[in-house]
Amino acid sequence: MITPNLAEKFKEVVGAPNVLSEKADLLTYSYDAAVLEPVWPGLVLRPTSTAQLGPLVALCNDNNLPLTVRGSGTNLSGGAIPSSGGVVLVTGALNRILEINEADMYARVEPGVVTAKFAAAVAGRQLFYPPDPGSQAVSTLGGNVAENAGGLRGLKYGVTRDYVLGMSFVDSEGGLVKAGARTVKCVTGYNLGGLMVGSEGTLGLISEITLKLVPPPRAARAMLAVFDDVRAASETVAAIIAAHIVPATLEFMDNFTIRAVEDFSHAGLPAEAAALLLIEVDGHPAQVEEEAAQVERICGEHGAARVQVATDAPTRDKVWEARRAALSALARLKPTTVLEDATVPRSRIPDMVSAMEEIGRRHGLMLGTFGHAGDGNLHPTICCDRRDADEWRRVELAVEDIFAEALQMGGTLSGEHGIGLAKARFLENETSRATILWSRRLKAALDPKGILNPGKIVGA
Amino acid sequence: MAGAQELARMVKELDDQLVVCMRCGLCQAVCPLYAQTGREADVARGKLALIDGLAKELLDDPLAARDRLERCLLCGSCAANCPSGVKALDIFLKARAILAGYLGLSPIKRLVLRHLLGNPKIFNRVLRAASAFESIWSKPADELLGTSCARLGLPLLGERHFKRLADQPFLSQAEALDTTPGAGGLKVAFFVGCLIDKIYPEVGWAALKALDHHGVGVFLPRDQACCGIPALSAGDTEAFARLLRANLELFGSGRLDHLVTACATCASTIKKVWPLMAREALLSPEDVRAVEELAGKTLDIGQLLVNNFLPGQKISPEVPDAPVLTYHDPCHLRKSLGVWREPRRLLRANQNWRLKEMAEPDWCCGMGGSFNLRHYDISAGIGRRKLDNIRASGCRAVATSCPACMLQITDALSRAGEKIEVKHALVVYADSLP
Incomplete structure (x- = not known):
């Protein structure tokens, strides 16, 4: 319960305009991008300096107030949905890029910096920050680290985790913890930064991040390969990797998604194709030239009906426009869009794609699959209407089946969206009872009062 | 005031449009207001959640909801960039109308919208009178830009540097026209719009010059009414209906190839908002059809000129x-x-x-x-x-x-x-x- 007296104390730290307590405002911080019920917070704080984080967390801890950090609220597993009556801490005003160091190729940022803005600022200095989650136009780097966000470039460039050199974070009592360094190598103490990446705000509040930067590729080439048979497309993916070519992106689209995209954007995609692969190789110009030719040949050898190589920028943009339109196109078919991200070892992609089709059929649902074939991270997407109780029950069953299939193939519940509230009860299926208990003991030791984003990952 | 359930029922009619929002939050990237304030209630996703909250009776404070809904530029950046195609502007205009109907309009808004704006003749007369006295309360600020600022602290004007009202509004000087098409072979109605008429008459003259140059027949009636967007943005469908009827009477009957305007806001209001709100404005089915037809013919004047006379x-x-x-x-x-x-x-x-x-x-x-x-x-x-x-x-x-x-x-x-x-x-x- 947040008394007026306590609200005053929060105001003393961040200033009255940065404390929201009217119902109408609280409502707008009760949700994120996950298809879950909203939960009303009791107070919303918008700190304007990272120095305010310690005192704010201490106030929450002293008063047993659950605290949920929110960047731009684009989470797909409920990680930014607060606890009832708890505090939401919005990082939007902590948006300074503190340093971009070209000589040592790292950058230091506050947690509220928007991913795409950061990537653009870095590109302005002829450097490259590869992680590009789908929400990068609005998502924050703090959120990306807390969720270990992925993106289209995972196969070659890795995910957010691979770029975190160090960080500062505030613990549950308001103390400032420092982890990692500005150097590539650092073995000082426990790998606390590693523990924080993907911890979904349950262990501490990130106040500063040091990110690794890399030189940008000098050339890139995109291709679109059309297949009459899903299995042929999946085998092509395996063959490309087996030839020791690591494309920057290797994306897959099933027929249902192709038709949705074509209806929506009239991009000239072959509506009759069973599957598409969208491939981009990058690197040194000579290497790109050679690998593009190799990929084209492999596609042909594995039954691609046709391969279209984008030789100029507009054609390349067109290829990626089609991919970017996938979620939009599916989202427009029905009111509710359930976007899953179960991930399998990439050799199992053919099986996973057929399993998804079967699950859609079994439950009588509209289900399209697209995603990052190169790293096995597919996005089975169910187009439905949450207001239809019967359909929604079938959706829930289908989601359970998707998880079960992924695990049975040696995969994982979530490649990049996080566990949050949505998948907490399934986590034991992938791991073990002992894993859950160990995680809970860890959480209890670091956050004895359980104020830090309770209920996420390891349940209540 | 009707009960909260009644309000919820009215808002629920927007439900089919509201559910389209998947709360992805991508509107945060393009909203100029959100870029300034960083508040969720200022961006489309937050506003849609508020409207949804009213419909589901989660939120029982329609005044607070209205306050937040009115903090919006109605620029449409969100709708133009929405991945799932939420018609945010349509929803906001309708929600404003519902809330104004439920909560009532403030007396000052009622006066301005219904009795001034809603009556083109009176509106024109009042503003002509105001123009004559403008130099009393304002002083020149910048010669090149032709701006003024307040001589004394006028609360409504604050720190603004505003353009003075034109000495002579465009429509008080321009002759009513109904010319036959020349070489251009087209006949268009010229919808002037309040700001061009009263502040930027030179744009009106430029339009006539360009249309004449290209041999376009022009229909220019005087006493044109406002396009209605100020009324709708205040949720006043009654004043809007009055303006829509007046405009329909002027422009709805003649044989026209196009209706053109040099005001982007008038153009988008006529083309998009008139058909959207025609039913709400309680027009007869024939009038609704006439509105739709007129909207279909409406173009920005630049579009008309470029498409017909400049492409080759x-x-x-x-x-x-x-x-x-x-x-x-x-x-x-x-x-x-x-x-x-x-x-x-x-x-x-x-x-x-x-x-x-x-x-x-x-x-x-x-x-x-x-x-x-x-x-x-x-x-x-x-x-x-x-x-x-x-x-x-x-x-x-x-x-x-x-x-x-x-x-x-x-x-x-x-x-x-x-x-x-x-x-x-x-x-x-x-x-x-x-």
């Missing part, structure tokens, strides 16, 4: 030492109607200028009609971003296609003491004609 014409090479002109995309032209190539084509026709793009030409200028009156600080803050981009382009003049944007940009430039002219794209084009 070669663009002459740029004169390298001509002064730089930059272009600001009005939201209601680019985001609502997808029109952005045409005005640039118009500008390139004038060899006395060299067009150079500014950064973020389609970032909202922050005007938002009555938003500027109620939230001047935020509006001016958004304007500063535009100002910075205009400055950085190194231009001598900035052109746009909307008189409301012209007002906002003029205020920003004048307050910053910048010697940069603000021009309507059509005027730049008309200057190039013999």
Whole structure:
């Protein structure tokens, strides 16, 4: 319960305009991008300096107030949905890029910096920050680290985790913890930064991040390969990797998604194709030239009906426009869009794609699959209407089946969206009872009062 | 006031449109207001959640909801960039109407919207009288931009540098026209719009010059009514209905190829909002059809000129030492109607200028009609971003296609003491004609 007296104390730290307590405002911080019920917070704080984080967390801890950090609220597993009556801490005003160091190729940022803005600022200095989650136009780097966000470039460039050199974070009592360094190598103490990446705000509040930067590729080439048979497309993916070519992106689209995209954007995609692969190789110009030719040949050898190589920028943009339109196109078919991200070892992609089709059929649902074939991270997407109780029950069953299939193939519940509230009860299926208990003991030791984003990952 | 359940029932009618929002939050990337404040209630996702909250009776404070819904520029950036195609503007206008119907209009709004704006003749007379007395309470601020500021602290005007009302409104000087098509073979109605009539009459004259030059027959009735957007943005469907009927009476019957306007906001209102709200305005089915037909014929005047008279014409090479002109995309032209190539084509026709793009030409200028009156600080803050981009382009003049944007940009430039002219794209084009 947040008394007026306590609200005053929060105001003393961040200033009255940065404390929201009217119902109408609280409502707008009760949700994120996950298809879950909203939960009303009791107070919303918008700190304007990272120095305010310690005192704010201490106030929450002293008063047993659950605290949920929110960047731009684009989470797909409920990680930014607060606890009832708890505090939401919005990082939007902590948006300074503190340093971009070209000589040592790292950058230091506050947690509220928007991913795409950061990537653009870095590109302005002829450097490259590869992680590009789908929400990068609005998502924050703090959120990306807390969720270990992925993106289209995972196969070659890795995910957010691979770029975190160090960080500062505030613990549950308001103390400032420092982890990692500005150097590539650092073995000082426990790998606390590693523990924080993907911890979904349950262990501490990130106040500063040091990110690794890399030189940008000098050339890139995109291709679109059309297949009459899903299995042929999946085998092509395996063959490309087996030839020791690591494309920057290797994306897959099933027929249902192709038709949705074509209806929506009239991009000239072959509506009759069973599957598409969208491939981009990058690197040194000579290497790109050679690998593009190799990929084209492999596609042909594995039954691609046709391969279209984008030789100029507009054609390349067109290829990626089609991919970017996938979620939009599916989202427009029905009111509710359930976007899953179960991930399998990439050799199992053919099986996973057929399993998804079967699950859609079994439950009588509209289900399209697209995603990052190169790293096995597919996005089975169910187009439905949450207001239809019967359909929604079938959706829930289908989601359970998707998880079960992924695990049975040696995969994982979530490649990049996080566990949050949505998948907490399934986590034991992938791991073990002992894993859950160990995680809970860890959480209890670091956050004895359980104020830090309770209920996420390891349940209540 | 009806009960909360009644309100919920009314709002629920928007449910089919509300569920389309998947809460992805991508509107945060493009909302000029959110960029300024960072508050979720200021961005479309938050507003849609509030409306949804009213429908589901989660939120029992319609006043608070209205306050937040009115903090919006109605620029349409969110709708234009929404991945799932939420018609945010349609929803906001309808929600404002529902809330105004439920909560009632304030007496001052009722007076201004229904009795002034709703009666073109009275409105015109009052503003003509106001123009005569303007120098008493205002003083010149910037000669090049033609701005004034308040002599004494007038609360409504604050720090603004505003354009004075024209001595003679366009429609008080222009003859009523109904000319037959010449070489151009087209007949168009010219919808003038309040701001061009009363503040920027030179744009009206430029329109007549250009239409005459291309041999276009013009229908120009006097006593045109406002397009109605100020009424709708206040949720006043009654005043809107009055204006819509008056306009329909003037423009709905003649044989016209097109209805053209040089105001981006009027264009998008007539084309998109009239058909959307025609039923709400309780028009008869025949009138609704007439509105739809008129909307279908409506074009920005730049579109008309470029599509019909300039497409085949070669663009002459740029004169390298001509002064730089930059272009600001009005939201209601680019985001609502997808029109952005045409005005640039118009500008390139004038060899006395060299067009150079500014950064973020389609970032909202922050005007938002009555938003500027109620939230001047935020509006001016958004304007500063535009100002910075205009400055950085190194231009001598900035052109746009909307008189409301012209007002906002003029205020920003004048307050910053910048010697940069603000021009309507059509005027730049008309200057190039013999």
